[in-house]
Amino acid sequence: MNDKKNNIILEEYEDEFSYKKSKTNLNIEFNRIAFIFFVFLIISIIYSIQLLHLGSVKKKVSNIKPLIIKKNYRADIVDRNGNYLVKTVSSIDIGINPIEVIDKKKLLINLKLIFPNKDYIKISKKLEKNKYFYLEKKITADNYEKIMMLGDKSIKSEEKLTRIYPQKNLFSHIIGQIDDDNKGISGLEKSFDKKLKKIKEPLKLTVDTDIQFLIREELIKFHSIFRSKGSTAILMNVNNGDIISMVSYPDFDLNKRETVNDVNFINRATKGVYELGSVFKTFTVAAGLEEGLIKTDTEFLNLEKRLKCGKNIISEYDKKIPSDLTVEQILIRSGNIGSVRIGQKLEIEKLKLFLEKIGVLSKIDFDIEEVGEPIPFRWGKCKLATVSFGHGITTTPLQLAKGYAIITNGGFEIKPSLVQKKLEDNQKQKRIIKKGVSKQINEILRKIVTTKEGTAGFANIRGFEVGGKTGTAEKAIVGGYTRKAKVNTFASIFPTSKPKYVMVVLLDEPKTSKDYIYKYKNKIGSYKGTPFNTAGWTSVEVAGKIIEKIGPILATKYIEN
Amino acid sequence: MRKVIFATIIILILATSLVKNSTKELEDKIFMVNENIRPLKSELGDVLLEFNYLSSPDKLTKYQSQYFEKDLIKIDITKIKKLTKKNNHINVSDFIEKTKDE
Numbered sequence: 001m002n003d004k005k006n007n008i009i010l011e012e013y014e015d016e017f018s019y020k021k022s023k024t025n026l027n028i029e030f031n032r033i034a035f036i037f038f039v040f041l042i043i044s045i046i047y048s049i050q051l052l053h054l055g056s057v058k059k060k061v062s063n064i065k066p067l068i069i070k071k072n073y074r075a076d077i078v079d080r081n082g083n084y085l086v087k088t089v090s091s092i093d094i095g096i097n098p099i100e101v102i103d104k105k106k107l108l109i110n111l112k113l114i115f116p117n118k119d120y121i122k123i124s125k126k127l128e129k130n131k132y133f134y135l136e137k138k139i140t141a142d143n144y145e146k147i148m149m150l151g152d153k154s155i156k157s158e159e160k161l162t163r164i165y166p167q168k169n170l171f172s173h174i175i176g177q178i179d180d181d182n183k184g185i186s187g188l189e190k191s192f193d194k195k196l197k198k199i200k201e202p203l204k205l206t207v208d209t210d211i212q213f214l215i216r217e218e219l220i221k222f223h224s225i226f227r228s229k230g231s232t233a234i235l236m237n238v239n240n241g242d243i244i245s246m247v248s249y250p251d252f253d254l255n256k257r258e259t260v261n262d263v264n265f266i267n268r269a270t271k272g273v274y275e276l277g278s279v280f281k282t283f284t285v286a287a288g289l290e291e292g293l294i295k296t297d298t299e300f301l302n303l304e305k306r307l308k309c310g311k312n313i314i315s316e317y318d319k320k321i322p323s324d325l326t327v328e329q330i331l332i333r334s335g336n337i338g339s340v341r342i343g344q345k346l347e348i349e350k351l352k353l354f355l356e357k358i359g360v361l362s363k364i365d366f367d368i369e370e371v372g373e374p375i376p377f378r379w380g381k382c383k384l385a386t387v388s389f390g391h392g393i394t395t396t397p398l399q400l401a402k403g404y405a406i407i408t409n410g411g412f413e414i415k416p417s418l419v420q421k422k423l424e425d426n427q428k429q430k431r432i433i434k435k436g437v438s439k440q441i442n443e444i445l446r447k448i449v450t451t452k453e454g455t456a457g458f459a460n461i462r463g464f465e466v467g468g469k470t471g472t473a474e475k476a477i478v479g480g481y482t483r484k485a486k487v488n489t490f491a492s493i494f495p496t497s498k499p500k501y502v503m504v505v506l507l508d509e510p511k512t513s514k515d516y517i518y519k520y521k522n523k524i525g526s527y528k529g530t531p532f533n534t535a536g537w538t539s540v541e542v543a544g545k546i547i548e549k550i551g552p553i554l555a556t557k558y559i560e561n
Numbered sequence: 562m563r564k565v566i567f568a569t570i571i572i573l574i575l576a577t578s579l580v581k582n583s584t585k586e587l588e589d590k591i592f593m594v595n596e597n598i599r600p601l602k603s604e605l606g607d608v609l610l611e612f613n614y615l616s617s618p619d620k621l622t623k624y625q626s627q628y629f630e631k632d633l634i635k636i637d638i639t640k641i642k643k644l645t646k647k648n649n650h651i652n653v654s655d656f657i658e659k660t661k662d663e
Contacts (some may be wrong), residue, residue, distance in 0.1 A: 087610045167617055
């Protein structure tokens with residue numbers, strides 16, 4: 001115990017006399033305080049930095065998040081040159097909630113001052129029903145101010161979006177319509193409904209307003225000349241499937257927001273399913289060339305004038321057609337029996353496979369939902385014969401254009417599109433038809449337009465190297481076909497030396513014209529009146545006039561395409 | 562050594578806060594500019610819509626028939642010429658080369 005006490009005394013003694021140690025203890029305390037302050041300083045600086053830039057951090061996070069679908073937002077739609085086809089503008093609808101009306105008489109008097117032309121007997125009845133109703137949709141700024149100045153609680157304003165279509169009817173079938181709840185109900189408005197509500201930038205299409213206008217003008221002009229039920233024209237880039245123009249006539253003004261129930265207003269280009277006739281012969285020949293079963297100079301000798309298959313009799317349209325024809329001549333002269341013989345050489349499987357490959361047999365996957373489905377049929381010997389020359393088989397004009405694009409562009413697969421694709425999508429090209437087939441087909445198509453025997457002389461427009469095939473088909477009725485109603489089609493490509501464009505012109509039930517004056521393209525002179533209701537005298541003339549008008553624009557405007 | 566490390570850390574923190582502050586100012590300016598652009602963009606959209614409507618092919622054709630006596634004519638592509646400048650000389654050639662069958 002004594003030892004312990006002594007030790008303590010010694011320590012106390014040491015503390016008292018060691019000045020240095022005492023100073024160190026004070027320093028430790030001072031450093032601790034300084035350290036704590038320092039830590040607080042760092043924390044406060046870091047916090048202040050975060051505090052100052054909290055907004056920017058939040059902003060970055062919100063950029064990563066997917067865009068929220070706004071109820072009152074819908075992106076605009078522009079053409080390939082950036083011209084507005086659809087523009088969203090906000091509008092205000094005025095409604096009245098009768099339950100909240102204090103003085104009905106006073107309200108009616110006030111409303112009459114602002115809207116003197118309204119039927120106030122009806123409005124009065126609506127007020128009695130105690131059910132919310134719209135008084136004025138898309139109210140003007142002046143009237144909005146006046147009605148709000150009334151300060152009546154029963155008057156409700158609702159902000160809504162309105163779609164403005166500056167090109168009126170021009171793109172009615174392509175764009176389609178929306179309902180009052182900002183929901184697309186047809187055309188691109190329907191198929192791109194979600195995207196249009198999300199994207200910030202306008203949706204850019206492949207169509208050209210000027211070209212579309214010129215084509216539509218020609219269709220309208222010839223609609224009255226040939227008194228057709230309707231007509232359609234598709235202009236597409238053969239190399240990437242971009243649709244530059246797609247017109248279906250009759251059309252409607254989107255700004256009127258009418259409900260269109262008349263079947264005649266359907267989009268004939270995509271929804272119309274037709275038996276297109278001889279335009280299919282090109283596919284039969286292309287399939288034969290693809291399979292290596294025929295060459296363009298392969299001869300078919302002693303061709304019959306008539307063939308009987310079951311109940312059907314297959315005969316030539318042109319009675320002067322020779323009995324000995326090469327493959328090239330069969331296509332140029334549009335020989336039915338010759339096409340049947342090529343089809344028989346091919347057999348069912350090969351022809352079917354080829355038609356499937358170019359996409360004319362099944363429903364097309366397209367940017368708009370209004371697409372028709374080719375009528376399915378059972379293949380057999382007689383079906384093979386009729387399909388070879390384009391009868392008993394149906395498809396849409398859009399699919400016909402796609403088929404022609406593939407067989408003339410070097411055999412590359414394309415997907416028709418109305419919306420501009422990314423550059424890399426355009427570059428992915430897959431060859432589905434052998435190299436060399438296109439060149440042979442294109443040469444024959446050119447001869448159909450340039451030679452005397454060809455059926456499409458009226459499309460020989462100088463400077464554009466137009467090639468194409470005509471198709472005249474009688475419409476199917478119960479129990480057979482009618483000669484009174486025809487579908488005249490011309491599928492053309494230009495320039496044939498290096499095709500850029502495919503154009504399909506279809507006239508639905510055209511009639512002959514007594515007064516129309518045709519100007520020959522392959523010889524001097526003109527002809528008054530339509531002698532035959534065939535594609536050569538109707539659709540080809542329309543296509544020729546269209547190419548004459550749009551050709552210089554295409555050649556100069558899209559020089560680098 | 563310690564003092565140097567502490568001093569460096571403090572300087573770095575202060576420098577970061579200063580840089581961040583200046584970027585914040587820039588961000589504010591950018592935000593203001595963006596906010597000012599928004600109504601201008603909307604105005605531009607409306608003006609463009611008006612322009613697209615007034616200069617649409619349909620309107621132009623109507624104006625043409627209303628104000629001009631002569632009709633619009635189709636351009637013959639074979640008459641379009643191509644001018645190319647080579648060694649200070651301008652060569653004139655056909656825009657479309659004629660093919661054998663034309």
